[in-house]
Amino acid sequence: MAKILIVDDSPSQLVSLTRLVEKLGHKTVTAVDGSAGVAAAKRETPDLILMDVVMPNLNGFQATRTLSKDPTTSHIPVILVTTKDQNTDRIWGLRQGAKAYVTKPVNEAELTLAIGNLLTAA
Secondary structure, eight states: OOEEEEEOSOHHHHHHHHHHHHHTTOEEEEESSHHHHHHHHHHHOOSEEEEOSSOSSSOHHHHHHHHHHSTTTTTSOEEEEESOOOHHHHHHHHHTTOSEEEESSOOHHHHHHHHHHHHHHO
């Protein structure tokens, strides 16, 4: 069982992602924006992070870059889970340090596969 941090400013997305992750048998921790997500990652040291992009305070690209450059959190894989579906967004997200990019509405099988691949690789 892994600990997965879910960072999203939408209460409904937090609930649906939490249900999916817990259905897979993992423990969840949540945060409601990028700043809170960075703080939670440092405090909780999760095994994986699901990160929204469009959020107040610190967006998901900025939060992912912050986490990937910090020696205490750089080992934690980040999956960006976002409505931003352009190829340029995907490339930019991966350049910020994300290990996978999944667009909303979330395809459960695609996200499950990405989570499984990254937890296995860790």
